[in-house]
Amino acid sequence: MGNRLLRSSTVSDRLFDAFVYAYAAFVLVITLYPFLHVAAISLNDSIDTVRGGITIYPRKFTLKNYEMIFSYQHLGTGFRNSALRTLIGTVLGVISSSMLAYTLSRKDFQGRRFVSVFLALTMYVSGGLIPFFLLIRELHLINTFAVYILPGIVSAFNVFVVRSFIDGLPYALQESAKIDGANDFTIYWRIILPLTKPALATIALFVAVGHWNSWFDTYLFNSQAEHLTTLQYELMKVLQSTQSNVDYRARNMNEVMAHISPESVKMAITMVVTLPILFVYPFLQRYFVKGMTLGAVKS
Amino acid sequence: MEAATWTEKKTMTRKERTGRFFRNAVRSRWLYAMSLPFVVWVFIFHYLPLWGWTMAFQRYRPGRPFFEQEWVGLEHFRALFRDELFYQVLRNTLAMSVMGLVAGFVVPIFFALMLNEIRLMFYKRFVQTVSYLPHFVSWVVVAGIVTKMLSTDGGPVNELLVGLGILDEPYPFMAKGKLFWIIVTLADVWKETGWNAIIYLAAISGIGPELYEAARVDGANRIQQMWHITLPGIRTTIIVLLIMSIGHLISIGFEKQFLLGNNLVREYSQVLDLYALNYGLGMGRFSFGTAINIFNSVVSVILLLAANGIFKRVTKESIM
Numbered sequence: 316m317g318n319r320l321l322r323s324s325t326v327s328d329r330l331f332d333a334f335v336y337a338y339a340a341f342v343l344v345i346t347l348y349p350f351l352h353v354a355a356i357s358l359n360d361s362i363d364t365v366r367g368g369i370t371i372y373p374r375k376f377t378l379k380n381y382e383m384i385f386s387y388q389h390l391g392t393g394f395r396n397s398a399l400r401t402l403i404g405t406v407l408g409v410i411s412s413s414m415l416a417y418t419l420s421r422k423d424f425q426g427r428r429f430v431s432v433f434l435a436l437t438m439y440v441s442g443g444l445i446p447f448f449l450l451i452r453e454l455h456l457i458n459t460f461a462v463y464i465l466p467g468i469v470s471a472f473n474v475f476v477v478r479s480f481i482d483g484l485p486y487a488l489q490e491s492a493k494i495d496g497a498n499d500f501t502i503y504w505r506i507i508l509p510l511t512k513p514a515l516a517t518i519a520l521f522v523a524v525g526h527w528n529s530w531f532d533t534y535l536f537n538s539q540a541e542h543l544t545t546l547q548y549e550l551m552k553v554l555q556s557t558q559s560n561v562d563y564r565a566r567n568m569n570e571v572m573a574h575i576s577p578e579s580v581k582m583a584i585t586m587v588v589t590l591p592i593l594f595v596y597p598f599l600q601r602y603f604v605k606g607m608t609l610g611a612v613k614s
Numbered sequence: 615m616e617a618a619t620w621t622e623k624k625t626m627t628r629k630e631r632t633g634r635f636f637r638n639a640v641r642s643r644w645l646y647a648m649s650l651p652f653v654v655w656v657f658i659f660h661y662l663p664l665w666g667w668t669m670a671f672q673r674y675r676p677g678r679p680f681f682e683q684e685w686v687g688l689e690h691f692r693a694l695f696r697d698e699l700f701y702q703v704l705r706n707t708l709a710m711s712v713m714g715l716v717a718g719f720v721v722p723i724f725f726a727l728m729l730n731e732i733r734l735m736f737y738k739r740f741v742q743t744v745s746y747l748p749h750f751v752s753w754v755v756v757a758g759i760v761t762k763m764l765s766t767d768g769g770p771v772n773e774l775l776v777g778l779g780i781l782d783e784p785y786p787f788m789a790k791g792k793l794f795w796i797i798v799t800l801a802d803v804w805k806e807t808g809w810n811a812i813i814y815l816a817a818i819s820g821i822g823p824e825l826y827e828a829a830r831v832d833g834a835n836r837i838q839q840m841w842h843i844t845l846p847g848i849r850t851t852i853i854v855l856l857i858m859s860i861g862h863l864i865s866i867g868f869e870k871q872f873l874l875g876n877n878l879v880r881e882y883s884q885v886l887d888l889y890a891l892n893y894g895l896g897m898g899r900f901s902f903g904t905a906i907n908i909f910n911s912v913v914s915v916i917l918l919l920a921a922n923g924i925f926k927r928v929t930k931e932s933i934m
Contacts, residue, residue: 325835327835327836327837328835328836331731331835331836331837332731332836335728335731335732336732336737338728339728339729339732339737339738339741342725342741342744342745342807343740343741343744345804346744346745346747346748346804346808347744348770349759349762349763349770350747350759352762352763352770353759353762364768365767365768367767367768367773368768368773369768370770411652411655414648414649414652415648415649415652417648418645418648418649419649421642421645423642424642424645424649425635425638425639425642426645426646426649426650430649430653433653433656434656437656437660437661439914439915439918440664440911440914440915441660441663441911442660442662442663442664442665442666442667442907442911443663443666443890443904443906443907443908443910443911444887444890444891444894444895444903444907445666445669445890445894445895445900445903445904445907446663446664446665446666446667446669446904446907447663447666448895449666449669449676449900450658450659450662450663450666465659466659468652468655469652469655469656469659471656498644499642499644499645499648500644500647500648503644503648524750527752528750528751528752528753528754529752530752530754531869547752547754550754550755550758551754551873554754554757554758554761555873578768581758582762585755585758585759588752588754588755589751589755592750592751593747596746596747596750597743600743600746604812604816607809607812607813607816608812608813608816
């Protein structure tokens, strides 16, 4: 590789190289700096933070801000609900996507075309927020945990990702199982599921991140039920209480003070919400890169 | 085989055909069992809301049976088109979606091209892994980070600009309506560039190395190779993705606007979905809000069909 670098001898090529490397470094800095800044503030003494000037390392190191978090009573509840919906939602999402994808990959299945079109249409047409809200109300799902899980069980995009993966598997595997007397469910369970693991890992990641990151359903459907709050929703409430927003939301200065938590504590909560994702995604990289490419080709 | 069964079908009587259908259905009972429950699911949560569109033509009152609702025709649409706020909201939606579309296309393609030119593999892989990071972080967190970075007390951007002497005092970026569209677009670029580049990088890796060899023999330098080989090599991918995003042009969502906006920039931050949320749901005007949703969906579908039509002309292929 070093040789190749040396061989690109023209001045314009070397300038080009310099530009490319500088650009990549720039991308690294603007992507990482904000996260490091948030981490530094979360580890810095909250009164000292007010002085400003913190960059990417704490000036007065402390873990107090993280201890403070425990005094936010809703945060524990939010954590439990977020973790629970992520777990249940991901398991159900993977099962539904893989089952549907398998039936759609079977060329001898009569309903194949109908189900494909039926699913694909949902990617382009939606009833909109208000009809959806009223449906949820009709189904008595307001102020329930189920509203986090039920509406999102089937995702057309995920089904198509898994289907294009199954289409790439040799059909002979299914044929031979059939001859051995296996029924369609056994084939799905014993042969398809184990072989589609990479695709399933991809959509599991998509679904899990979606669940972990969502806050709007809590805001819209469950904001009256404190025991059903989620982590992102709590973070949203804490972060949105910045100066400019409080100006019109709070009626007097006392209320403002009650609502604003120290900057350092806010950043500590941000870190707690973000860290689980940071630990997981690099390990699944090769799966989701493949999954994204497959999904894009098919849909 | 397909052709054989087809001619067979043609000569069968109706009775034979139904019999065959049921025999087939019994044989694939497991396939039905594995798909039908989810089809019902999709019907309930994706198709039933479409029935709710009837509300836009009624003076909808909750709790009343469907047949006792009062029908008012297009009254809510007329009210919508008379509302001055609607045009402001439509302007914001279109402005932010067009800016998002352009930036969301140009920047990831540029990023993919640049990344492809890095020869140090570990550096390339590291930059790429880091570039995915913001995609996995929620908009709540990203909005918090953007607000923090641009804040007037101790925000790094202001400290940098003041430190360099470009500004005399911190500038209230988040309080300026005129900057809101740009901030939203840049936040989106920051969050999604690495992710959106995945597909382009995959397409680039599919270009045959012999093309580059040939170009090098002809004396093409690196920029020329990028311009004449890499870029044309991912042309189809670019077109397909472009047309798909045109279909979603107007339905840009509202998370960013909801989380980054505040009362000071409201004239520039309100988009169609937020308008439906605040003036429809928030005020209990379900019919009016539904009319907004319908307008949004219908425009999306028209844009998609138009884009698909143009695409068909250009490449003789359909994406739908």
